[in-house]
Amino acid sequence: MKPLNNRAWFLVTPVLLLVAFSAVIPLMTVVNYSVQDSFGNNEFFWVGTEWFEEVLRSERFHKALMRNLTFSAIVLAIEIPLGIAIALCMPTRGPWVSVCLVLMAMPLLIPWNVVGTIWQIFGRVDIGLLGHTLAEFGIDYNYSQNVVDAWITVVMMDVWHWTSLVVLLCYSGLVAIPEMYYQAARIDGASRWAIFRAIQLPRMKRVLLIAVLLRFMDSFMIYTEPFVLTGGGPGNATTFLSIDLVQMAVGQFDIGPAAAMSLIYFLIILALSWVFYSVMTRDDDQGN
Numbered sequence: 001m002k003p004l005n006n007r008a009w010f011l012v013t014p015v016l017l018l019v020a021f022s023a024v025i026p027l028m029t030v031v032n033y034s035v036q037d038s039f040g041n042n043e044f045f046w047v048g049t050e051w052f053e054e055v056l057r058s059e060r061f062h063k064a065l066m067r068n069l070t071f072s073a074i075v076l077a078i079e080i081p082l083g084i085a086i087a088l089c090m091p092t093r094g095p096w097v098s099v100c101l102v103l104m105a106m107p108l109l110i111p112w113n114v115v116g117t118i119w120q121i122f123g124r125v126d127i128g129l130l131g132h133t134l135a136e137f138g139i140d141y142n143y144s145q146n147v148v149d150a151w152i153t154v155v156m157m158d159v160w161h162w163t164s165l166v167v168l169l170c171y172s173g174l175v176a177i178p179e180m181y182y183q184a185a186r187i188d189g190a191s192r193w194a195i196f197r198a199i200q201l202p203r204m205k206r207v208l209l210i211a212v213l214l215r216f217m218d219s220f221m222i223y224t225e226p227f228v229l230t231g232g233g234p235g236n237a238t239t240f241l242s243i244d245l246v247q248m249a250v251g252q253f254d255i256g257p258a259a260a261m262s263l264i265y266f267l268i269i270l271a272l273s274w275v276f277y278s279v280m281t282r283d284d285d286q287g288n
């Protein structure tokens with residue numbers, strides 16, 4: 001029997017230490033704050049699960065959670081089919097491949113705060129192209145005062161910014177499909193829809209899983225773009241959990257409830273991501 005070589009663990013140790021320092025230690029600090037209360041002077045008092053119970057009973061938390069779930073559902077319902085459709089239309093060979101890939105990657109290179117600023121100016125009625133054009137057509141559009149306009153603008157902003165990620169992932173899955181599958185389909189006289197349903201969609205299943213998980217987690221944790229665009233308004237219409245959490249921790253300085261809320265927030269993301277993964281890999285598990 002060949003002896004095990006454990007020297008490779010020495011190469012992994014720096015990574016483990018870095019992860020522990022940058023993730024585990026701050027997480028333990030949050031856990032510590034979530035079960036204690038403080039009256040200043042760095043003196044803490046044990047309160048157990050009081051903050052968790054307060055957050056879970058809070059109507060403010062429930063409303064912010066529903067806004068997050070609604071937003072994530074909307075952007076997933078738009079971006080996943082749109083990303084697949086654009087990827088199917090992109091060329092797989094020739095000089096236009098590079099052009100299309102660069103154009104798709106450009107929105108992803110823009111920082112999140114800049115995206116919010118771009119759409120903040122874009123939607124203004126006085127100087128923005130979108131707002132001014134809609135006003136010229138007699139459409140009363142104001143994302144800073146109208147709830148529906150604010151939601152439409154935030155959703156359009158996210159779709160513009162992140163659909164490219166879905167496109168690139170789907171395109172990588174499409175170009176990896178061997179040509180012999182298409183040749184067999186053409187010999188059988190398969191239609192475009194039949195090729196997509198029987199060949200392309202099953203072969204994109206893995207990249208679609210990655211796309212859904214990434215877009216769900218990103219959309220559920222969205223903060224910078226809507227904060228810059230609407231500041232959470234009008235009223236609390238676009239105050240998602242992340243914005244509400246920052247307001248509680250920084251604005252109100254309620255460290256205990258904010259720590260408890262952040263842990264609940266983390267567990268919700270973890271649980272829903274597991275649900276997505278389990279549903280999308282269920283057929284593979286049954287096949288095995």
